[in-house]
Amino acid sequence: MAMTDDDDLDGVDDLLARAAGTLREHTDAGWVQARASLVAKIRSAVRPSAPVRARHAAGTFFVAGSVLTAVVRHAVESRTRARPHRITLDTDDDHALTEVTVHVGAAFGEALLPLADEVRRVVVAQLRDTLGAPTLPASLVRVDLVVVDVYRA
Template sequence: MAMSDEAVLDRATQALRRHTDRGWTVVRENALLRALSAFRPSAPVRGRTATPAGAADYFVAADVVVAALRESVAAVPSAAPLTITCSTDDHDRLVAVTIEIVAAFDDPLLPLAAAVRRAATSRLRIVLGDLAPLAGAVAVHVAITDVTDDPREL
């Protein structure tokens, strides 16, 4: 015999009520984490490209921009991305990117940061379009927050 949605909900509620307060807290945290991970909207980032009909604006999810940047930074020798964040203005135009990396021990840090910045700027041009304001309009901050001598971490 199939259970109705209400019967399933009643059964689940009764099962949860049998748990202690501590058990409920654990169940509640897990339920909230699952709910939050199920749907997490990503901020829009405005792109702009040339078309035969003229310039065209479009939007890219910030998560997509971050994933693309992560891929480009991972390709830079002696660097691995840790955290990448995007900041936009009130019109969803990208104004800043902050990239935290782990660097190879004993590598010159300034040239490494410059290589990461070049890789990020190049990828942003691809993702956000050839007319998106990048040259000087988008600050690309590179923070070296860790160093490692283990090549598996790079």
Template sequence: MAMKPSPDNDGRDRGAAREPDAAIVDEAAAALRSYADRAWAGASRRILDHVLTATRRSRPVRAASPDGTVHVSDQVVTMQLADAVDDLPDVRLARARLDLRDDLLVAITVGVSVRYPERIHPLADEVRRRVVTRVREVLGPVRPPVTAADVAVEVDDVTPP
């Protein structure tokens, strides 16, 4: 849509007066912002319920229990790692990759975002410690155990202070 200056505003003095067309656009934008589709709220709840109950593929990770060997979903392990790392004030877990040999966890790579200007090496050491501790809590005393040497920490992002 072409907009032409009105006779009293030839377009040279843009800040002095608003064009009538701009007022119409502003009014329409305000009306759209205030519009809420009530049917979407119900559909949104149904979609969320469906997504939360959907079966997701996951890999079994060997864990130890007093009764013998059990398996834990790799998604459970990943969520537990996020919980452990996100407790740190200046670090957020962006991703986690579990490396399995058959069903045995042998290595973990985590990608983190770190707040600037925090020192990365001490934070990476703390992330490793928390990852190893949480894996031990979730999987129990599996052999061979995951150690700090088995955890790679990669900085994916640096966030502003």
């Protein structure tokens, strides 16, 4: 009896079906542990950033949160002695900025209170420039100095 190409494919399909069934029954403990972390990373990678309401002479506009975070990070990196590690933005239901939190690293021996004041001034100035709100209250910005590393100045 001669075999045709269709017979070969039927055998492959059957083999694949059995292999897939076996894999479905097998649960890899490592995957179960890593799954939540991977899903969180994927969600954060593909999720667009939240808008932040801003204004200029012609009216209201929106700035992407990721853009605002990037310009604040650049300002802190280029105009202070701090090293920014994490910047978070909080907005209300109307997308108005309510709080900015900046986590920074500091040089060994750095006076932390003057550094926090310096970072706060730079962040508020950058927010005013970017969002077009010259009356933005300085109390809006909270600077958390989190020592995640110590570096030589």
